[in-house]
Amino acid sequence: MPSLLERYRDFLPVTAQTPLLTLNEGNTPLIHVPRLANALGVDELWLKFEGMNPTGSFKDRGMVMAMAKALEAGAQSVVCASTGNTSASAAAYATRAGLEAVVIVPSGKIALGKLAQALMYGAKLVVIDGSFDDALNIVREMGQAHPITVVNSVNPYRIEGQTTAAYEICDTLGGAPDYLALPVGNAGNITAYWRGFTRYFERGHIASRPKLLGFQAEGAAPIVYGQPVCHPETVATAIRIGNPASWSYAVAARDESGGLIDSVTDDEILAAWRDMARLEGVFCEPASAAGIAGLRKLVGAGRNDGKGRFVAVVTGHGLKDPELAVKQFAAPEPVAADLGTVEALLGWEASVAVH
Numbered sequence: 001m002p003s004l005l006e007r008y009r010d011f012l013p014v015t016a017q018t019p020l021l022t023l024n025e026g027n028t029p030l031i032h033v034p035r036l037a038n039a040l041g042v043d044e045l046w047l048k049f050e051g052m053n054p055t056g057s058f059k060d061r062g063m064v065m066a067m068a069k070a071l072e073a074g075a076q077s078v079v080c081a082s083t084g085n086t087s088a089s090a091a092a093y094a095t096r097a098g099l100e101a102v103v104i105v106p107s108g109k110i111a112l113g114k115l116a117q118a119l120m121y122g123a124k125l126v127v128i129d130g131s132f133d134d135a136l137n138i139v140r141e142m143g144q145a146h147p148i149t150v151v152n153s154v155n156p157y158r159i160e161g162q163t164t165a166a167y168e169i170c171d172t173l174g175g176a177p178d179y180l181a182l183p184v185g186n187a188g189n190i191t192a193y194w195r196g197f198t199r200y201f202e203r204g205h206i207a208s209r210p211k212l213l214g215f216q217a218e219g220a221a222p223i224v225y226g227q228p229v230c231h232p233e234t235v236a237t238a239i240r241i242g243n244p245a246s247w248s249y250a251v252a253a254r255d256e257s258g259g260l261i262d263s264v265t266d267d268e269i270l271a272a273w274r275d276m277a278r279l280e281g282v283f284c285e286p287a288s289a290a291g292i293a294g295l296r297k298l299v300g301a302g303r304n305d306g307k308g309r310f311v312a313v314v315t316g317h318g319l320k321d322p323e324l325a326v327k328q329f330a331a332p333e334p335v336a337a338d339l340g341t342v343e344a345l346l347g348w349e350a351s352v353a354v355h
């Protein structure tokens with residue numbers, strides 16, 4: 001399988017000079033999930049499992065493009081602000097490209113797996129006493145004042161790379177879905193999907209474009225409220241963002257597609273998160289369940305009739321945030337290491353000894 005930049009080079013800003021960087025990103029599974037569809041009350045549902053990318057999130061699609069272009073332009077170092085996944089991806093691809101990476105993250109709110117990644121891939125990690133939005137402001141200023149390339153989605157190559165997920169969905173399904181549901185944080189991904197579907201539509205690869213259904217966490221829903229949120233809070237730390245960089249693009253994507261951007265509560269996110277794992281064996285990080293939580297909310301309230309083909313974007317892997325997963329359950333107490341005790345614990349009848 002050719003790399004992502006090679007496969008979709010006609011749709012990307014790839015030139016003869018662009019290094020074809022890769023960690024084998026993209027080509028992620030599109031999983032048919034009839035049990036989850038039934039539980040939600042929708043006809044046909046697929047999960048685009050972006051957690052299967054090399055660093056465990058959709059960010060790798062944009063990062064490979066941004067890093068290749070940084071390399072092409074002769075950059076030596078890159079910087080990003082992050083709620084965790086962007087920093088993991090930037091750190092990995094910078095290493096791959098032979099560039100130095102600086103990542104700036106809010107203190108105490110980064111899922112453990114993501115922190116481990118940034119450290120292991122060898123980024124310079126700066127933890128600030130502030131929010132993601134504060135970190136992004138610092139990064140923008142650093143980009144102006146120093147010879148360093150910003151690889152947040154304010155870098156246009158990030159959005160371009162992320163359009164590839166829309167192409168893959170259409171290529172796999174043989175057309176566009178009717179609806180695409182996804183979480184919204186800094187709003188780069190909803191922007192990228194709309195651009196991707198639109199490009200495929202304009203070049204005649206698909207006959208229609210989906211309605212985009214974006215979901216923010218209730219405590220971090222500036223687009224829904226129509227104003228920035230100064231102190232965003234949500235259990236879904238990946239989308240704990242109060243002033244999204246791609247706000248106006250997200251609103252355009254929503255309106256041009258005839259879709260919506262709504263909010264879901266933390267409880268709705270956590271319920272959808274558990275259901276995805278228990279009903280279909282798809283373990284994602286909490287923020288990634290916002291699309292499914294939102295679909296359930298819309299169909300449950302009769303705001304969507306559930307008819308047609310739905311794709312939900314599952315943005316990051318469950319192993320990013322193992323602490324929160326384990327906290328959902330009572331810790332099992334160790335018991336004596338013999339068959340009888342295990343049988344009794346499971347409520348089974350004692351087995352007859354075989355001699």
Ligand code: F0G
Pocket residue numbers: 057059081082083084085086087183184185186187188189190238239285287288315316
């Ligand atoms: N899901 C996950 C797992 C994310 O990490 C993010 C964003 C989103 C959804 C929202 O995507 O920002 O394009 O609207 N994470 C960024 C980060 C902010 O720093 O990793 P968006």
